[in-house]
Amino acid sequence: MTEERKKELQEIAFRVREHIINLSTDGGCFTGASLSCADLLVYLYADFLNVNKTNLKDPNRDYLFLSKGHDVPAMYGTFAELGLMEKDRLKNHLKATDSVYWHPNRNVPGVEFHSGSLGHLPAVAMGVAMDIRLRKQNNKVIVITGDGELNEGTVWETVLVAHAHRLNNLTFVVDRNQFQANVATEDLIPLEPLADKFEAFGCVVKRINGHDFNALEEAFKALPFDKEKPSVIIADTVRGKGLPSIEARADRWFCNFSKEEISSLMKELHGDGKTDLHSETLTVR
Amino acid sequence: MSYEELLKELVLKDERYVVMTSENRALIKNLPPVLKDRFIDTGITEQTMIGTAAGLALRGRIPVVHALAAFLTMRAFEFIRTDVGIANLPVKLSSYVPGFLSDGNGPTHQAIEDVSIMRGIPGMQVFCPADEEDMLHALPVIWNSPHPSYVRVTTRKGEYKHDPHFEIGKAEVVAKGSDITLLVYGMLFEETMKAKTLLEKEGLSVGLINMRSLKPVDEKAILEAARNSQLLVTIEDHFQIGGLYTILAEVFLKHRIAGNVFPISLQDKWFKPALLSEVLNHEGFTGEKMAARILLELSKKTLHKA
Numbered sequence: 303m304t305e306e307r308k309k310e311l312q313e314i315a316f317r318v319r320e321h322i323i324n325l326s327t328d329g330g331c332f333t334g335a336s337l338s339c340a341d342l343l344v345y346l347y348a349d350f351l352n353v354n355k356t357n358l359k360d361p362n363r364d365y366l367f368l369s370k371g372h373d374v375p376a377m378y379g380t381f382a383e384l385g386l387m388e389k390d391r392l393k394n395h396l397k398a399t400d401s402v403y404w405h406p407n408r409n410v411p412g413v414e415f416h417s418g419s420l421g422h423l424p425a426v427a428m429g430v431a432m433d434i435r436l437r438k439q440n441n442k443v444i445v446i447t448g449d450g451e452l453n454e455g456t457v458w459e460t461v462l463v464a465h466a467h468r469l470n471n472l473t474f475v476v477d478r479n480q481f482q483a484n485v486a487t488e489d490l491i492p493l494e495p496l497a498d499k500f501e502a503f504g505c506v507v508k509r510i511n512g513h514d515f516n517a518l519e520e521a522f523k524a525l526p527f528d529k530e531k532p533s534v535i536i537a538d539t540v541r542g543k544g545l546p547s548i549e550a551r552a553d554r555w556f557c558n559f560s561k562e563e564i565s566s567l568m569k570e571l572h573g574d575g576k577t578d579l580h581s582e583t584l585t586v587r
Numbered sequence: 588m589s590y591e592e593l594l595k596e597l598v599l600k601d602e603r604y605v606v607m608t609s610e611n612r613a614l615i616k617n618l619p620p621v622l623k624d625r626f627i628d629t630g631i632t633e634q635t636m637i638g639t640a641a642g643l644a645l646r647g648r649i650p651v652v653h654a655l656a657a658f659l660t661m662r663a664f665e666f667i668r669t670d671v672g673i674a675n676l677p678v679k680l681s682s683y684v685p686g687f688l689s690d691g692n693g694p695t696h697q698a699i700e701d702v703s704i705m706r707g708i709p710g711m712q713v714f715c716p717a718d719e720e721d722m723l724h725a726l727p728v729i730w731n732s733p734h735p736s737y738v739r740v741t742t743r744k745g746e747y748k749h750d751p752h753f754e755i756g757k758a759e760v761v762a763k764g765s766d767i768t769l770l771v772y773g774m775l776f777e778e779t780m781k782a783k784t785l786l787e788k789e790g791l792s793v794g795l796i797n798m799r800s801l802k803p804v805d806e807k808a809i810l811e812a813a814r815n816s817q818l819l820v821t822i823e824d825h826f827q828i829g830g831l832y833t834i835l836a837e838v839f840l841k842h843r844i845a846g847n848v849f850p851i852s853l854q855d856k857w858f859k860p861a862l863l864s865e866v867l868n869h870e871g872f873t874g875e876k877m878a879a880r881i882l883l884e885l886s887k888k889t890l891h892k893a
Contacts, residue, residue, distance in 0.1 A: 361646070361647075408674075414645070415641075415642075415645065415670075415674070416669075416673055416674070419665060419669050422638055422666065422669060422670055423638075424635075424638070425634070425635045425636075425637070425638025425639045425641075425642065425666070425670075426638045426639070426641050426642040426645070426670055427642060428635070428638070428639050428642060429638065429639035429640060429641060429642020429643040429644070429645070429646070430642040430643070430645060430646055431642075432627065432639065432642070432643060433642070433643050433646035433647075433648055434646070435624075436605075436624055436625070456632075456634045456635055456638070456666075459632045459634065459635040460632075460635050460638070460639075462630070462632075463629045463630060463632060463635055463639070466630065467627075
């Protein structure tokens with residue numbers, strides 16, 4: 303990736319983070335988990351996937367399934383920046399007159415399937431990958447899961463079946479931000495050594511820094527990692543990335559900040575000071 | 588013609604169909620070599636199978652999905668509700684050994700709340716054919732509909748010659764009666780026919796409705812029976828909550844009518860696991876036992892009136 307392109311992607315991701323901050327008030331959203339996968343989604347939609355405004359119904363497009371659906375603000379922000387979604391629609395967040403809410407749904411063009419209940423979309427993505435293979439097409443299918451989501455047995459069921467069916471067109475991406483809801487993954491249900499687990503299930507795994515566009519490009523451009531096996535990319539990320547005051551904190555899950563906190567966080571994103579946060583994180587799932 | 592032959596013919600004729608199973612091949616054991624890639628066995632993974640079916644349906648396929656009734660409807664319930672139901676995808680669920688048909692397996696395998704939970708999913712259609720012939724009349728229509736569906740499969744042979752014209756939302760009115768109408772679905776049809784004959788020997792005028800389609804339900808047939816008979820009897824190998832008895836209550840309330848309804852169903856407990864004939868006898872669902880239960884109910888009603 304050229305330095306110039308990398309800078310462009312960083313700028314897009316920066317604006318996506320601004321959108322995420324703006325969605326973190328008036329009802330709020332899952333801010334931390336959205337910030338962790340912003341770079342990943344920006345890279346995929348801007349540079350990797352064959353998905354654009356004109357081909358959303360084309361059976362030859364690539365498919366991305368956001369299984370950890372609570373990070374949908376990152377997707378809304380990415381869609382808004384890349385022209386898949388009108389920026390004005392972000393103002394409709396949580397309004398009954400639109401369908402821009404806490405989890406993805408297909409009333410937002412570009413969203414392939416609704417999610418919110420964890421451990422579902424690996425299987426749905428596998429069905430799409432199976433059909434693509436039945437039709438001898440070459441579209442790529444990506445499913446992004448959270449790391450906490452890997453507690454769900456159905457993720458591992460799907461990996462077993464994908465391996466059995468030698469689905470090399472299916473890629474599991476883990477947003478490894480180290481947290482599930484309110485607890486660090488390793489303090490609740492330890493996942494490491496995570497790459498070994500996927501390898502033991504028959505996948506080929508690459509582990510990268512999920513905030514490094516060069517690393518993202520290098521990994522995704524190398525897909526499929528094997529002609530006979532599903533691929534896995536573990537993207538090491540930081541929950542809350544870009545906002546040091548909430549980064550990697552177990553108590554920053556669902557955030558509904560005050561207007562003052564939002565303007566302070568916006569400054570913080572721009573490198574101006576650190577926010578003194580008073581709003582409590584809601585412990586919901 | 589068998590279930591398997593019917594399905595094979597359809598899949599070979601129409602590219603959109605795929606056959607899926609979570610390693611329950613009883614109904615479809617000869618299909619893998621014929622259907623090749625369009626036979627998808629996901630192993631013992633009911634939830635993953637349903638999610639995968641939703642993905643296939645997103646791409647324009649119509650998956651016909653097979654699993655044991657209890658695991659299909661309960662292990663995979665949230666996947667059916669969330670992936671198939673919310674998206675309203677044409678995934679066709681074929682449930683094997685529902686109700687009493689799980690005979691000796693035990694309560695783990697007893698799907699006797701399946702009608703209740705499947706009909707609770709918006710858009711899901713629910714069908715319970717009486718026997719193999721009745722089912723073979725229904726399946727082409729069900730599989731061709733754009734809706735998700737749940738079918739209680741039965742491969743039992745029946746003696747009754749069913750109306751070959753099957754319509755979604757239409758019951759098969761076998762007979763009309765002024766004293767009693769028996770409303771039944773699924774494999775209990777055969778025993779209900781026997782009960783009808785026995786009740787008629789007592790001098791009663793007995794109607795019988797094979798419900799066929801429980802969602803959408805044939806309200807007209809129910810209302811007509813309620814108007815013309817003194818007593819309706821709902822017969823089902825299902826918990827009393829959420830099945831046909833409840834459906835009648837819903838229909839009656841909707842149309843603001845009241846009626847005498849006697850439920851023959853399972854009362855908040857699992858049935859005694861045994862060979863099917865033993866189960867029917869033990870639980871009181873043979874023609875003879877049902878007729879006796881109905882006569883007793885009638886005598887109470889008469890006493891009450893007096």
